[in-house]
Amino acid sequence: MQIKQLSKFVYELEKEGQMRLAPRIFADNEIISVLKSEQTNPNNSLKQLQNLSTLPGLKGAVCLADVHLGYGAPIGTTTVSDLKEGVITFASTGYDINCGVHSLVVPLTAKEIKEKRKELAEELFKTIPAGVGIGGKLKLNKDEMDDLLEKGAEYVVAKGFGNKKDLQLMEENGKIKGVDPKSVSDKAKERATDQVGTLGSGNHYCEVQEIEKIFDTSAAKAFGLEEGGTFVSIHCGSRALGHQIGTEYLPILDSAVKKYNISIPERDLVCAPINSEEGQQYFSAIKAGSNAAFANRQVIGVLVKRAFEKIFEINEKEVNTFYDIGHNTAKLEKHLIEGKKREVLVQRKGSTRGFGPKCNEVPLQYRKVGQPVIVGGSMGTNSFILKGTTKAMKETFGSTIHGAGRSMSRTSALGKYTGEQIVLDLAKKGIIIKARSLKGLPEEAPEAYKDIISVVEIMHAAGISEKVAKLKPLICVKG
């Protein structure tokens, strides 16, 4: 495999064999060296990117600086497929459908938060259902589930969780249209009946953060961010509903590969033609899963607002929704393809949509500046708020990073760190960790991830998404 450097932070995996195009990688020397060194393992990110590039009807593929090994497709990848000739691929969206970040701006200074940090941490831990086997406040029957899958966040707003203004501050207004509820099995609906408004576990979290530094004053003003202010990031997805959708479509797509005689280099790239019955049903199920994720995060957002009301002298309505954006998605978007603007299927796996200024998809109040992008850290590390750029629309199909990206396997992290030690170490830095399971915590140790600052700098210097603000964790609630 040959990698060609095109500019300081842009590389290209050269086209060879059955590859249909040469995907670009936004990275620095160090990331490229690591990717090359991983080739000693037969299952590695570059091999996955190469395999992905062989799929029929592929019109574009890019890896962002948080790239790392996934299953089938590397994490940190965006693929673009032709609607007539292309396929919808399981690995390019994955099981955690529409995993993403819901965020809030709190009208309190970080100094005020620090004074009641312990009480707030306890309240959030008590309020947010999280961890193995824990259900939420809403219990939905099958008909209600169908409604939720079609209406997304709108459904829970109608149930009293938030208001219509919140919806305007969500990707797709919290509802992707065109869902056939029958594309999701009763079994999937049953599995998730009590999971709306639950955080889950693993890398999912709710973090209270201090706005530590503003890099772009005018964008920060448009975003309503002030240095020393308070921000909240809620990272989770469609929970078991999305997992069950994936579970049930995996064998369907496996059979579709044979039925439509699609040549795939590895079985973990199972897919179906977009315009086939299987492809259309799977796409509908992904949209349904995405809507469930929007609803899930909206409910947690409201629970967090209520926790602030309980601990501080503020009303929950004073805590503003900032933005909600997914990073495991499949959507129809219009992009420049071979010189013409065309509608294509865009699948993002561990990659965030980051549209530039003037795009109609960006909420009106942010449209002059560009879409907000929330880049999540890992417990002790910084998170960032970026803005999408016009350059991203041309070079990455309006996509950017979603986090730092893992650098250490979960099994290695479990062997190196203990949950108790992580909690103590972060407490010394003024960060409170509240976790249901200390045993699962080492997998998410800050050291298990790449340096988020350098990953963000690459995307900033490449002009794909520009820095607006840096966030510092104060409280982190995990499952």
Added chain:
Amino acid sequence: MHEHFEHQADVGVRGTGITLSQAFEECAVALTEIIVDTRTIQPKKSHVLELNGTDNGALLVSFLNELLFIKDKKKMFYSKFRIKLGKENIVDSSGNVKEMVTLKATCFGEKINRNKHALRTDPKAATYSELFAGEKNGQFIAQCVVDV
């Protein structure tokens, strides 16, 4: 024997045994070990699962994912498994006869009890990545990567 193998973002689960059924049983324990310390689960109740698949790999992934479904739906953990694998001709919806591999698993465990069980993390699902279910070097192996 069961173990977890390295994967940068997720976790590999592997069961080995002198038969493929035993490798499946061990692989199921490896999956449960991601979620909870299986030594804290008592085999108080049993549940029988019957599944089929186009091949042993697909069947393994379906079986592991079914255990995750039961964990959410019935709030049950299982730590011991007795598995029978076989083959059966099944007529599909178009009337074609297909030879499928079949699994009958008796799973032993108990209801999730957060005060008793040493909980870890909640995996999302088993994948086709690094999937293998068969014989290698004189022993049977059942393995795949699990999305965590």
